[in-house]
Amino acid sequence: MDLGLNNKVALVAAASRGLGRAVAEELATEGASLIICARKQETIERVANEIEAATGAKVIGAAADVSNPGDVSRLVEIGIQRFGRIDILVTNSGGPPAGHFETFKLDDWNTATRLLLYSAVELARQVLPGMKERRWGRILNITSIAVKQPVDNLILSNSLRAAVTGFARTLANEVASFGITVNNIMPGYTRTERVEELSRMMAEKEAITAEEFVARWEKEIPMRRIGKPGEFAALAAFLVSERASYITGTSIPVDGGWIKALM
Numbered sequence: 001m002d003l004g005l006n007n008k009v010a011l012v013a014a015a016s017r018g019l020g021r022a023v024a025e026e027l028a029t030e031g032a033s034l035i036i037c038a039r040k041q042e043t044i045e046r047v048a049n050e051i052e053a054a055t056g057a058k059v060i061g062a063a064a065d066v067s068n069p070g071d072v073s074r075l076v077e078i079g080i081q082r083f084g085r086i087d088i089l090v091t092n093s094g095g096p097p098a099g100h101f102e103t104f105k106l107d108d109w110n111t112a113t114r115l116l117l118y119s120a121v122e123l124a125r126q127v128l129p130g131m132k133e134r135r136w137g138r139i140l141n142i143t144s145i146a147v148k149q150p151v152d153n154l155i156l157s158n159s160l161r162a163a164v165t166g167f168a169r170t171l172a173n174e175v176a177s178f179g180i181t182v183n184n185i186m187p188g189y190t191r192t193e194r195v196e197e198l199s200r201m202m203a204e205k206e207a208i209t210a211e212e213f214v215a216r217w218e219k220e221i222p223m224r225r226i227g228k229p230g231e232f233a234a235l236a237a238f239l240v241s242e243r244a245s246y247i248t249g250t251s252i253p254v255d256g257g258w259i260k261a262l263m
C-alpha cells in the first residue's frame with residue numbers, strides 16, 4: 001500500500017529510542033524526511049545518522065527539551081529552515097515517574113504537565129499555521145492505554161495523558177475543515193526502554209525479578225505477549241498518511257487486546 005508519505009516532512013519528538021524512534025524509522029522507510037529530537041545532541045545526531053543510513057531518508061537531529069517552549073520553537077524553526085515546511089507532527093515525550101497520589105508535590109504535577117500536556121500543545125501551536133495555509137496536515141499524539149483504563153501507580157501519566165486526549169479531540173474539530181487530522185495512538189505494554197525501566201522498578205518493590213513482573217503483564221494481555229515497537233509504528237504511519245484522510249478525533253490502542261472497554 002502506498003501511504004503517500006514520499007516527500008512529506010515529519011517532526012517526531014523524543015525519537016532517540018523506544019516508540020518515537022520506531023515511528024521515525026517507519027516514516028523514513030515510507031519516504032518522509034524527518035526532524036527528530038531528544039535532549040542530548042550527540043545522541044540524536046547518532047540516531048539521525050543511523051536512520052539516514054538505513055533508509056536513505058533526509059534526517060535532521062536536533063537537541064530539544066519538549067517541555068521547554070523555547071526549545072520547541074527553535075526545533076520547528078530548524079525544520080522549516082531545512083525543509084521549508086512541516087506536514088506531519090508526532091508528539092511524544094518521556095513518561096513522568098510512577099507513584100501514588102501522596103507521593104507527589106505540586107512541583108511534580110507542574111513538571112509532568114509541562115512534559116506531557118504543554119509539550120503537545122506548544123508543538124501543535126507552532127506547526128498549525130503552516131498546515132492551515134497549505135490545507136494539509138497530520139498531528140498524532142502518542143498517549144497511553146491508561147487514557148481508557150488507568151494503570152495502577154501511574155497517577156501522573158493517567159491524569160495528564162487524558163488531558164492530552166481532551167485537547168486533541170477538541171482541536172480535531174477546529175482544524176478539520178483545513179484538511180488537518182488530529183488523532184491519538186495509545187500504546188500498550190511494548191518492549192521499550194521505558195517499559196523495561198518500569199518493570200525493574202516495580203519488581204524491586206515486590207522483591208521479584210523484572211522477568212516475573214513482565215510475565216504478570218503478559219497474563220493480562222489476550223495475545224499473551226508484550227508488543228513490538230514496529231507493530232505500533234505501523235499504525236502510526238498509516239494515521240499520518242494520505243490514506244487516513246477521513247480519520248480524525250480518535251484514539252486507537254495498540255495493546256494486544258489489553259483494554260477491556262467496548263469502545
